[in-house]
Amino acid sequence: MANCRTVTALVNPAGSMNVLSAHEVSQLQDTTRTGLYSLFRQCALAVLSCDTELDDAQELMALYHDFDIKIIQEHRGLQLQLINAPACAFVNNELIRGVRENLFSVVRDILHLFSEIEAHGLLDLNDPQDITNLVFEILRHANAFIPGQTPNVVVCWGGHSIGREEYKYTKDVGYQLGLRGMDICTGCGPGAMKGPMKGGHIGHAKQRIRKGRFIGLTEPGIIAAESPNPIVNELIIMPDIEKRLEGFVRMGHGIIAFPGGPGTCEEIMYLIGILLHPDNQGLPYPFILTGPASSREYFKHIDDFIGSTLGPEAQKLYNIVIDDPKLVADLMKKGLEEVTQYRKEHNDAFYFNWKLKIESNFQHPFEPSHENMSSISLDSSLPAEELASNLRRAMSGIVAGNIKEDGVKSIQQHGKFQLHGEAELMKRIDTLLASFVQQQRMKLPGSHYEPCYEVVHK
Numbered sequence: 001m002a003n004c005r006t007v008t009a010l011v012n013p014a015g016s017m018n019v020l021s022a023h024e025v026s027q028l029q030d031t032t033r034t035g036l037y038s039l040f041r042q043c044a045l046a047v048l049s050c051d052t053e054l055d056d057a058q059e060l061m062a063l064y065h066d067f068d069i070k071i072i073q074e075h076r077g078l079q080l081q082l083i084n085a086p087a088c089a090f091v092n093n094e095l096i097r098g099v100r101e102n103l104f105s106v107v108r109d110i111l112h113l114f115s116e117i118e119a120h121g122l123l124d125l126n127d128p129q130d131i132t133n134l135v136f137e138i139l140r141h142a143n144a145f146i147p148g149q150t151p152n153v154v155v156c157w158g159g160h161s162i163g164r165e166e167y168k169y170t171k172d173v174g175y176q177l178g179l180r181g182m183d184i185c186t187g188c189g190p191g192a193m194k195g196p197m198k199g200g201h202i203g204h205a206k207q208r209i210r211k212g213r214f215i216g217l218t219e220p221g222i223i224a225a226e227s228p229n230p231i232v233n234e235l236i237i238m239p240d241i242e243k244r245l246e247g248f249v250r251m252g253h254g255i256i257a258f259p260g261g262p263g264t265c266e267e268i269m270y271l272i273g274i275l276l277h278p279d280n281q282g283l284p285y286p287f288i289l290t291g292p293a294s295s296r297e298y299f300k301h302i303d304d305f306i307g308s309t310l311g312p313e314a315q316k317l318y319n320i321v322i323d324d325p326k327l328v329a330d331l332m333k334k335g336l337e338e339v340t341q342y343r344k345e346h347n348d349a350f351y352f353n354w355k356l357k358i359e360s361n362f363q364h365p366f367e368p369s370h371e372n373m374s375s376i377s378l379d380s381s382l383p384a385e386e387l388a389s390n391l392r393r394a395m396s397g398i399v400a401g402n403i404k405e406d407g408v409k410s411i412q413q414h415g416k417f418q419l420h421g422e423a424e425l426m427k428r429i430d431t432l433l434a435s436f437v438q439q440q441r442m443k444l445p446g447s448h449y450e451p452c453y454e455v456v457h458k
Contacts, residue, residue: 158192178203
């Protein structure tokens with residue numbers, strides 16, 4: 001159980017967000033007009049709950065039900081008043097600096113998205129290019145781009161619920177990446193998101209790299225279940241999972257996937273579906289699946305599933321490396337050199353992958369309602385990139401039913417999500433999901449898992 005001792009304090013800003021207009025303050029405090037306050041409060045609580053082991057947004061909100069956050073606007077700037085905030089975020093009644101920086105990142109991203117973009121209708125979010133422009137604008141506003149720096153941002157995906165041996169392996173890989181000067185971007189949470197950053201930080205320290213970047217990319221629906229880990233020094237909150245995924249693949253220069261559950265599978269399907277598009281053929285994008293020797297069977301299941309559903313062309317898009325952190329780092333270093341050469345030859349920016357073609361079905365938010373989940377077309381006769389998109393949505397819905405507040409409530413009210421499709425394909429999906437459950441990849445280790453889904457065979 002989390003530590004529920006609380007602290008009430010005034011906090012001065014850290015980072016770039018230190019001045020708000022009276023109108024902006026009213027937006028964050030007004031629950032009647034915009035509902036922005038409840039989102040602000042939930043994300044702020046998630047950041048402050050940095051040492052809890054909860055992966056349930058409802059449980060976190062219930063534990064700190066009397067938490068409140070208020071903005072105090074003064075002529076010389078703003079302050080945040082934290083009321084009954086988790087004590088783990090404080091040392092000697094002072095908010096830990098890293099937590100403070102992440103807290104003001106919440107103010108920056110949530111307010112900017114609503115006040116500057118959504119409220120003013122500056123972009124048409126039915127237009128694929130405008131969606132990409134929105135992703136770019138959010139990242140730029142967060143100062144995530146360093147023009148002129150050669151490609152070195154490695155995205156690490158993997159489960160928040162992994163065992164000790166797998167976690168140690170993610171640290172070992174991160175360490176080798178850090179020794180080679182690579183920066184790391186993850187989903188910002190625990191497990192396979194924390195391990196590479198921790199190892200990378202040590203690698204940077206040995207190389208005397210003092211401005212190493214450990215970027216945490218999250219979204220409001222999942223931040224309460226995956227609170228930012230202590231290594232994150234750049235927190236960015238995207239509006240939804242689709243824009244978060246696009247942020248990963250456009251800002252990152254290569255991707256490593258460690259063992260995980262349906263969320264990691266969703267990410268793998270997303271990237272494979274994009275790279276299968278004909279317009280992306282020949283575009284270098286290093287993609288490595290890796291884990292310790294004990295994860296060999298896990299990756300065999302993943303590889304077999306990809307081969308049997310999306311075909312051998314999909315399997316060619318990634319390398320599987322078992323129990324060899326140095327090889328992973330060397331392959332990634334070589335891949336980044338190819339990315340750098342390609343960007344130079346095609347006059348593409350180093351900091352944002354504009355040339356990557358992403359179809360609209362990978363961009364539009366998928367609402368994991370019972371109706372939408374049962375309507376996903378799961379049939380092996382579909383083009384591989386379309387099937388990958390639909391499998392991504394199915395996994396996204398399961399993640400929502402497992403840990404996102406709205407998804408959990410929907411399951412409680414209406415029962416399990418149902419997935420329908422071609423019999424043979426559904427058997428493969430059922431087998432894969434059953435392996436995640438058996439390996440405790442759906443929840444934190446030791447906790448009971450009740451499936452939020454039912455696979456229905458035609």
